[in-house]
Amino acid sequence: MTAFGRDLGDGCTLTLRDLTTVAAVHELVLANLDRLRAAEPWAWGPQTREGIALLTEHLLGQYAMDRSLPCVIRQDDRIVGAASLAFDPYLGQASLGYWIDAGLEGRGIVRRAATVLVGVARARGSARVEIRTAVGNERSRGLAERLGFTHEGTLRSALPLGPHRVDVAVYGLVL
Numbered sequence: 001m002t003a004f005g006r007d008l009g010d011g012c013t014l015t016l017r018d019l020t021t022v023a024a025v026h027e028l029v030l031a032n033l034d035r036l037r038a039a040e041p042w043a044w045g046p047q048t049r050e051g052i053a054l055l056t057e058h059l060l061g062q063y064a065m066d067r068s069l070p071c072v073i074r075q076d077d078r079i080v081g082a083a084s085l086a087f088d089p090y091l092g093q094a095s096l097g098y099w100i101d102a103g104l105e106g107r108g109i110v111r112r113a114a115t116v117l118v119g120v121a122r123a124r125g126s127a128r129v130e131i132r133t134a135v136g137n138e139r140s141r142g143l144a145e146r147l148g149f150t151h152e153g154t155l156r157s158a159l160p161l162g163p164h165r166v167d168v169a170v171y172g173l174v175l
Contacts, residue, residue: 008112017070022053024079039137044162083113093128094121122175135167144171
């Protein structure tokens with residue numbers, strides 16, 4: 001595996017998520033758990049260091065098979081968020097996901113990370129990139145639109161969030 005890293009400016013970098021990031025990602029998830037549960041099904045499960053290590057190992061396995069690019073966002077070497085691409089070679093497209101610590105929202109850090117990852121998808125020859133987000137996640141929807149993604153439709157009751165299911169907005173960017 002080759003290392004991945006990109007400078008995002010303002011002391012921020014986008015680097016490959018690996019096992020050295022587990023403790024910091026775990027702490028960040030716990031600090032942001034309430035807001036993550038409003039958007040991420042995985043946040044409803046137990047949040048243990050061991051579970052995050054297992055997920056990270058799985059993501060690294062997908063990375064080794066060239067199926068994903070799991071990253072962490074760092075600010076001055078402190079992990080402050082995550083962003084990733086999942087590649088579907090059959091369809092020739094990628095899915096983009098992201099989140100950041102609540103205290104750093106609105107500073108353009110995730111926009112810069114997402115822009116880098118869209119560039120990676122383009123360089124790999126992906127025909128399109130897709131973002132799926134809860135309809136009520138206005139910040140994520142706004143970012144998708146600022147990045148030039150088009151709202152292509154809504155999947156009804158497609159995302160389980162704890163005891164409820166919510167609609168999902170699907171955004172696409174043709175590369």
